[in-house]
Amino acid sequence: xxxxxxxxxxxxxxxxxxxxxxxxxxxxxxxxxxxxxxxxxxxxxxxxxxxxxxxxxxxxxxxxxxxxxxxxxxxxxxxxxxxxxxxxxxxxxxxxxxxxxxxxxxxxxxxxxxxxxxxxxxxxxxxxxxxxxxxxxxxxxxxxxxxxxxxxxxxxxxxxxxxxxxxxxxxxxxxxxxxxxxxxxxxxxxxxxxxxxxxxxxxxx
Amino acid sequence: xxxxxxxxxxxxxxxxxxxxxxxxxxxxxxxxxxxxxxxxxxxxxxxxxxxxxxxxxxxxxxxxxxxxxxxxxxxxxxxxxxxxxxxxxxxxxxxxxxxxxxxxxxxxxxxxxxxxxxxxxxxxxxxxxxxxxxxxxxxxxxxxxxxxxxxxxxxxxxxxxxxxxxxxxxxxxxxxxxxxxxxxxxxxxxxxxxxxxxxxxxxxxxxxxxxxxxx
Numbered sequence: 001x002x003x004x005x006x007x008x009x010x011x012x013x014x015x016x017x018x019x020x021x022x023x024x025x026x027x028x029x030x031x032x033x034x035x036x037x038x039x040x041x042x043x044x045x046x047x048x049x050x051x052x053x054x055x056x057x058x059x060x061x062x063x064x065x066x067x068x069x070x071x072x073x074x075x076x077x078x079x080x081x082x083x084x085x086x087x088x089x090x091x092x093x094x095x096x097x098x099x100x101x102x103x104x105x106x107x108x109x110x111x112x113x114x115x116x117x118x119x120x121x122x123x124x125x126x127x128x129x130x131x132x133x134x135x136x137x138x139x140x141x142x143x144x145x146x147x148x149x150x151x152x153x154x155x156x157x158x159x160x161x162x163x164x165x166x167x168x169x170x171x172x173x174x175x176x177x178x179x180x181x182x183x184x185x186x187x188x189x190x191x192x193x194x195x196x197x198x199x200x201x202x203x204x205x
Numbered sequence: 206x207x208x209x210x211x212x213x214x215x216x217x218x219x220x221x222x223x224x225x226x227x228x229x230x231x232x233x234x235x236x237x238x239x240x241x242x243x244x245x246x247x248x249x250x251x252x253x254x255x256x257x258x259x260x261x262x263x264x265x266x267x268x269x270x271x272x273x274x275x276x277x278x279x280x281x282x283x284x285x286x287x288x289x290x291x292x293x294x295x296x297x298x299x300x301x302x303x304x305x306x307x308x309x310x311x312x313x314x315x316x317x318x319x320x321x322x323x324x325x326x327x328x329x330x331x332x333x334x335x336x337x338x339x340x341x342x343x344x345x346x347x348x349x350x351x352x353x354x355x356x357x358x359x360x361x362x363x364x365x366x367x368x369x370x371x372x373x374x375x376x377x378x379x380x381x382x383x384x385x386x387x388x389x390x391x392x393x394x395x396x397x398x399x400x401x402x403x404x405x406x407x408x409x410x411x412x413x414x415x416x417x418x419x420x
Binding site (some may be wrong): 019020021022023024026027029032038083084085086087090091094120123124125126128129130131134137177178179180181182183184185187188190191192193194195198 | 233236237238239240241242244252283284287288289292294295300303313314317318320321322326334383395396397398399400401404405407409410411412415418
């Protein structure tokens, strides 16, 4: 249990998807103009990451890894389908996003309209695929660890985008050099936020 | 291509190749494909390998999608595009693992993340779905070079100032700067400096080209 909590804290702060690995940058920069929309996208990312990482974990361990197919019988024990993982992961993500979209549309039309275009966009958000690929690289022991990692990464991404949006709302009133306006200053502010987040690196878990 | 009489490198086609280098740069103007641009620019070598990988994937999938564009049902086009891209990325990944294993380890998950690199989806949607294969091929090469130029500039400064080397060759040691008290700037190696470097590149580019300034 303590272990799960460690993984969660680690993926929220220390290995933050945005500031440590720059994942999901495109939508991070495009959608962080106002706090309201960024909360919507952040929640959707948490949701999708928490679902896709464990699903991809199960697929990885019972289908793709070297020897993962041994539950089918001894003749499958030395099969290694690792090279298929990209295409399987992206298929899972695309279909999960579609599924989540349909479920939300059915049960909560208000949330659906407020998320709007962001839901389908999540399929190509690198933070989602990145979550699955990091899960594969770091070799988590149980599906619960993978879930905790997925949830943590989502929360970290949410915090980053909401913080960024809050700063950008204020920056509109400051006197930024003209050529730096818009995109340029956003990059630099993200960099400074990244430096601030690096202070978490000292935490040993 | 045989039917229209346009020469292979007409001015319109050349524009496809040169525009993304500056005025339509995928990173600094279209804001596509930032994620990978930042993470792998600590050293020059991975940046160059990444540029080449993106170029192969983008050019080939642009051609494939452009050739298929009339037979893809619009409703499922995203999935079709993802399958084409993912197939190409798997090929590139296997190739790198076979012939450049250490670089492939350095790039870690970022080769896989070419799949969700927005440059590729963006160009497929915006260009290949509406144009013939040859212009799409040029568009792919052009955009990948525009992406690569930024990557290489950022990696050049980060490696030179951060580690004092270029492509692993100790440039600054030869100039004798260390003897007069120069030290490597450790901050340049840290991830946030990539963002700030790109911010400065955008600043320089927009100061020169006023039409790009946002209001």
